[in-house]
Structure formats: C-alpha cells, structure tokens
Amino acid sequence: MRERAFVREVGMRDGLQSLAEIMPTEQKIAWLDAEHAAGVREIEVSSFVPPKLLPQLADAEAVVRHALSLPGLTVSALIPNLKGAERGLAIGVHEINFVLSVSEGHNRANVRRSTTESIEDFRRVVALCHTAPEDQRPRLTCGLATAFGCTIEGAVDEERVRRIAVEVAEAGADAIMLADTVGYGQPAAVERVFRRVMADVAPLPVCGHFHDTRGLGLANVLAALNAGARSFDASLGGLGGCPYAPGATGNIVIEDLVFMLGAMGFDTGIDLDRLVEVRELVHQALPDVVQYGAIVKAGLPKNFHAMQAAQAAQ
Amino acid sequence: MRERAFVREVGMRDGLQSLAEIMPTEQKIAWLDAEHAAGVREIEVSSFVPPKLLPQLADAEAVVRHALSLPGLTVSALIPNLKGAERGLAIGVHEINFVLSVSEGHNRANVRRSTTESIEDFRRVVALCHTAPEDQRPRLTCGLATAFGCTIEGAVDEERVRRIAVEVAEAGADAIMLADTVGYGQPAAVERVFRRVMADVAPLPVCGHFHDTRGLGLANVLAALNAGARSFDASLGGLGGCPYAPGATGNIVIEDLVFMLGAMGFDTGIDLDRLVEVRELVHQALPDVVQYGAIVKAGLPKNFHAMQAAQAAQ
Numbered sequence: 001m002r003e004r005a006f007v008r009e010v011g012m013r014d015g016l017q018s019l020a021e022i023m024p025t026e027q028k029i030a031w032l033d034a035e036h037a038a039g040v041r042e043i044e045v046s047s048f049v050p051p052k053l054l055p056q057l058a059d060a061e062a063v064v065r066h067a068l069s070l071p072g073l074t075v076s077a078l079i080p081n082l083k084g085a086e087r088g089l090a091i092g093v094h095e096i097n098f099v100l101s102v103s104e105g106h107n108r109a110n111v112r113r114s115t116t117e118s119i120e121d122f123r124r125v126v127a128l129c130h131t132a133p134e135d136q137r138p139r140l141t142c143g144l145a146t147a148f149g150c151t152i153e154g155a156v157d158e159e160r161v162r163r164i165a166v167e168v169a170e171a172g173a174d175a176i177m178l179a180d181t182v183g184y185g186q187p188a189a190v191e192r193v194f195r196r197v198m199a200d201v202a203p204l205p206v207c208g209h210f211h212d213t214r215g216l217g218l219a220n221v222l223a224a225l226n227a228g229a230r231s232f233d234a235s236l237g238g239l240g241g242c243p244y245a246p247g248a249t250g251n252i253v254i255e256d257l258v259f260m261l262g263a264m265g266f267d268t269g270i271d272l273d274r275l276v277e278v279r280e281l282v283h284q285a286l287p288d289v290v291q292y293g294a295i296v297k298a299g300l301p302k303n304f305h306a307m308q309a310a311q312a313a314q
Numbered sequence: 315m316r317e318r319a320f321v322r323e324v325g326m327r328d329g330l331q332s333l334a335e336i337m338p339t340e341q342k343i344a345w346l347d348a349e350h351a352a353g354v355r356e357i358e359v360s361s362f363v364p365p366k367l368l369p370q371l372a373d374a375e376a377v378v379r380h381a382l383s384l385p386g387l388t389v390s391a392l393i394p395n396l397k398g399a400e401r402g403l404a405i406g407v408h409e410i411n412f413v414l415s416v417s418e419g420h421n422r423a424n425v426r427r428s429t430t431e432s433i434e435d436f437r438r439v440v441a442l443c444h445t446a447p448e449d450q451r452p453r454l455t456c457g458l459a460t461a462f463g464c465t466i467e468g469a470v471d472e473e474r475v476r477r478i479a480v481e482v483a484e485a486g487a488d489a490i491m492l493a494d495t496v497g498y499g500q501p502a503a504v505e506r507v508f509r510r511v512m513a514d515v516a517p518l519p520v521c522g523h524f525h526d527t528r529g530l531g532l533a534n535v536l537a538a539l540n541a542g543a544r545s546f547d548a549s550l551g552g553l554g555g556c557p558y559a560p561g562a563t564g565n566i567v568i569e570d571l572v573f574m575l576g577a578m579g580f581d582t583g584i585d586l587d588r589l590v591e592v593r594e595l596v597h598q599a600l601p602d603v604v605q606y607g608a609i610v611k612a613g614l615p616k617n618f619h620a621m622q623a624a625q626a627a628q
Contacts, residue, residue, distance in 0.1 A: 149615055151616055154615065155617060183612060184615040187536050187578060189578075212608070214570070214573060214609050215570040215573075215608030216570075216577075218530060219533045219535070219536045221533070222533045256530075259528060259530075260529075260533065263530075264502040294529030294530075301463055301496075302463075302464075302498075303469060
C-alpha cells in the first residue's frame with residue numbers, strides 16, 4: 001500500500017485572478033469537470049471577493065455551486081474578509097481559506113492592515129463559522145503568506161512564522177498553510193520551518209503552497225515532505241505567474257508535482273495522463289496564457305505505469 | 315563558516331556535443347575565461363573522442379591547454395577509451411572522466427559492448443594512469459550513466475548500481491559519479507542510491523549528475539545533498555537538451571543550482587551575478603540555442619547578497 005499525498009488545484013483562483021482576460025463560467029466548469037474526472041479531489045474553486053474588485057471571479061457562486069455537485073470533491077474558496085466568509089458559509093463550501101501575511105509590509109500592501117489586525121479578522125471568521133451547526137461547518141485553513149521571504153521586507157523571521165502559526169491554530173484554524181508567495185523559499189529553510197510549525201500545531205495538518213519563480217518549487221515540496229507534510233497546492237501548467245516578472249513561473253505545475261509524488265511512491269489518486277489532457281482545454285479558453293511544465297514535454301519514463309501498479313500492489 | 319559545495323560546469327562538453335553548430339575555439343576559450351572569472355573552479359572542458367566522430371570537440375587539445383593556464387581551475391575531460399586516456403595524460407588534465415552505463419542496453423547502444431566489458435576498459439584506463447608518476451596522475455572519476463533509469467530498459471536495479479560502483483571503486487576510481495542520464499530519477503530513489511553507494515565506496519566522493527528533463531533536477535540534487543553528496547554537475551543555461559525531446563531541458567541549470575546551494579547556506583565560491591552574465595556571451599556565440607533558467611528571469615531575492623554575507627561571517 002502506497003502512502004497518500006494530497007494535491008490541491010489552485011489555478012482557478014490563484015491562477016485566474018492575475019489574468020485580465022476573463023474566462024467564461026462554462027469554461028471554468030468544463031475545467032472543473034475535467035480535473036475531477038482526472039481524479040483531482042481538492043480544488044480551490046474561486047474567491048469570495050467583491051465582484052467589482054475582481055471581475056474574473058464575479059461568477060464565484062455559479063462555479064462553486066457546480067463544484068459542489070461533483071462527487072467526492074472537496075470544494076474550497078478563498079475569503080478575504082467576514083463578508084466573503086458569509087458568502088462561503090451560505091453556499092456551503094467544504095473549506096474556507098483565509099490568508100494573512102507574516103510580513104507586516106506585505107500584509108499592509110495587500111489588505112491595508114497590520115498582521116495583528118488580520119489575525120483579529122481571522123478570529124471573527126472563526127466565530128462566524130462556529131455559528132453554523134457542527135456538521136455544516138466548513139474546514140478553516142489559515143494561510144500564512146510570505147512565510148519564506150517577502151519582496152518588500154526581504155528575509156522573514158522563522159520564529160515569527162512559528163509564533164503566528166501557533167496563534168491562528170489556537171484561534172481555531174483546522175489547518176495551516178505555509179505559503180512561499182513570492183518564490184523566495186529554499187529547501188533548508190522550508191524543512192526547518194515546516195518541522196517547527198508542525199511540531200507546535202500538531203495534530204493540525206500543515207500544507208505547502210510553493211511558487212516556482214526561482215526554480216526551487218519541487219525541491220521545496222521535497223523539503224516539506226521530508227518534514228512530514230503531505231498536502232500541497234499547485235496549478236495546471238503553473239498558471240498564476242507573477243505579472244511583474246515576465247517569463248517567471250508562478251505556482252508549481254500540478255502535472256509535474258503529481259509526477260514527482262507518484263514516482264516517489266505516493267498515491268495521489270490522480271490520473272496523470274488525463275490531467276495532462278486538461279491543458280488543451282484550458283489552452284483553448286486562454287490561448288495567450290503560457291503553460292509551463294516538464295512532464296508534458298518529456299513524457300513519462302518507460303514502464304512508469306507498470307512500476308506504479310507494482311508499487312500499489314505491494 | 316559555511317560548508318563548501320562543489321559545482322562543475324559540463325556545458326562545454328555535455329552541452330556542446332549535442333549541437334550541430336560548431337562553436338569556434340576562441341569562443342569556447344572566452345566562455346572558459348568568463349566562468350573562471352565568475353569563480354567556477356571545476357570545468358569539464360572537452361572530450362578526447364576521435365575528431366571525426368565529434369567535430370564539435372575536435373579542438374579538445376587547444377581548449378584544454380588554455381584551461382590548464384587558468385589558476386586554480388580543475389580541468390577535466392571525458393575520455394571514451396584508452397586512446398582518449400592517452401591524450402588526456404599527455405596533455406596533463408587534472409581529472410579524467412570515464413563513463414559506462416549501468417543499463418546493459420544503454421551501454422550496448424552507446425559503446426557496443428557489455429557493461430562488464432566497459433568495466434574491463436576502465437581497468438585498462440586505471441592501469442594506464444598508474445604508469446604516470448604519482449604527482450602527475452590525473453584524478454580518475456568513473457561515471458555510472460543511467461543510474462536512475464534508462465530509456466531502453468526502463469527501471470534500473472538499485473542493487474546493480476551499488477555493485478558496479480563498488481566494483482569500479484575497487485578497480486581504482488578516485489571518485490564515482492552517479493548520472494541520471496535521461497532524467498528518470500526521482501528524489502526517493504536518488505537519496506536511497508546515494509546513501510548505499512556512499513556507504514560502500516567511502517571515503518571516495520560520490521558526485522551527482524542530474525538532468526532536468528522531467529523537472530526534478532534540483533529536487534534530485536536536494537535528495538543527494540540529504541544523503542551527504544556535495545559535488546554536482548550542471549551547465550550554463552541548461553545546455554545539453556536531448557535532441558529527441560524538443561523543449562525538454564537537459565542538464566540542470568548551473569545558475570539555478572548555484573542559487574539553490576547559496577540560498578541554503580553552502581559556499582560554492584561562485585559569483586552568481588557574474589555567472590548569469592556569461593549567458594550573453596554564449597548566446598552571442600550560439601544564438602539559436604535555447605537557454606533555460608529561472609533565476610535569470612526572476613532575479614535574486616531582496617537582500618540576498620546581504621544574507622549571504624551574514625551567513626559567511628557567522
């Protein structure tokens with residue numbers, strides 16, 4: 001029996017939100033269906049931000065409603081504030097992601113409040129979620145952005161990451177997400193920070209969200225795996241490149257992540273061949289968006305499927 | 315004091331040999347000079363193959379002779395057979411690299427002999443080198459190609475890798491190189507095989523040669539680092555892409571490797587800014603060759619140099 005590893009698609013939110021070209025709702029739904037058919041069981045479907053601020057995600061309710069109809073899919077949505085959490089609760093998403101930045105400067109640039117104020121906001125989201133009956137309460141993930149460095153402040157203090165993780169865990173998070181928002185992370189720091197945070201928030205799961213901006217995305221996943229993490233975000237074709245760094249990739253490529261985990265002997269439940277096929281569908285909807293990825297170009301190693309089957313049978 | 319890690323440039327051999335367009339000798343020399351000025355201290359400069367077989371490297375003697383004039387540079391050359399070893403010895407290279415494939419099928423396709431016959435060839439190379447006075451004897455590295463999989467045979471038995479490594483060590487190798495020739499390697503196997511081989515050939519150093527064909531190059535470096543390896547091959551801009559997989563990168567990108575090692579706190583002795591500048595020189599000489607790399611696009615993290623200086627001073 002292979003050990004399970006969990007991969008969450010975030011391209012529909014993190015990827016799309018940086019694009020000016022709006023993807024029609026029916027194409028988002030086709031994308032959802034195709035990834036679900038490929039075996040993806042966790043998808044961050046949209047964000048409950050004010051539609052005027054982010055027209056790309058103005059169809060959040062419609063897309064989330066369709067996602068909720070897909071059997072076995074854990075549907076998550078980003079919520080920036082209490083208003084977003086109310087929308088998420090009302091529609092019944094399975095998981096709500098709240099994000100604050102460890103870097104004070106980044107948090108202020110992003111949401112015009114201090115990190116401490118954002119932690120207070122998170123407490124209010126927790127309190128709101130706890131007004132729902134327990135069996136209808138969404139899982140609450142608190143993401144710590146810029147956990148491995150910040151374009152504004154440079155280095156981020158590792159002890160501060162640990163302290164904030166413990167604080168939001170005590171405030172009621174069901175999971176912690178450590179995010180290398182700007183691609184500053186390096187494996188030694190990633191393993192160290194994951195180990196410290198995981199030890200201090202146990203038994204809460206700690207997920208990894210890495211960007212491949214400087215080429216270390218999968219090495220950072222490996223570092224987090226070595227620390228014991230088993231849940232990772234990624235996006236189809238690495239969708240989500242930073243608009244300020246042309247040619248620099250954004251999220252790690254979900255196809256390559258699924259390949260790495262599968263090759264290492266983990267069971268992701270995802271059919272890699274079918275996942276790779278989804279690229280064409282997204283390419284037709286977004287022809288000008290560059291898709292990254294190595295496995296799509298090089299193909300799987302010879303006998304890969306047979307080796308996978310043998311591992312699964314052991 | 316930071317721990318030392320060793321990076322060897324192999325683009326001038328492994329990279330150039332796959333190109334049809336011949337790089338003039340003076341441009342190879344300019345490339346050598348520029349990398350040496352950037353602090354690179356190990357370069358595989360050429361290969362002593364018959365000039366008719368590989369016109370690209372017909373100037374091996376001239377390039378090696380220039381390389382030998384650069385202070386502090388360890389000059390290595392690939393030698394395919396005894397004749398090549400004679401040329402390497404005659405000119406006085408510091409290091410001779412002999413490569414055989416762990417995969418029987420790959421070895422036969424490559425050099426039309428069995429792996430056992432190639433090990434016998436290696437013994438003859440050892441014997442030849444031992445005819446030189448001890449202070450003029452080149453370091454002899456035996457590379458084990460397809461150590462992590464093979465396009466012909468698929469999976470490669472890990473115990474066979476270990477056994478062959480021990481055999482060539484006992485035959486007189488000064489170092490072992492484990493090569494993921496076709497980019498089939500994955501971190502779990504890499505760490506496992508490095509640990510086994512390093513334990514059994516100690517105190518010989520074991521170096522890593524990874525291709526980034528399937529995006530796992532730097533993750534595989536990290537896995538080998540975790541096993542204790544400290545020497546890695548790489549090439550400028552990832553030069554050396556497989557001609558049979560368009561768009562698939564070849565060697566890991568030396569700039570990104572130097573970034574990862576430096577960010578992790580290792581001292582490579584290489585000035586990353588100056589190394590990145592060498593790309594332009596090679597681009598002018600080989601304008602049609604695609605150069606890969608993430609750090610060149612994204613730039614270094616904010617305060618990176620200050621953090622490096624602080625680590626060095628600790």
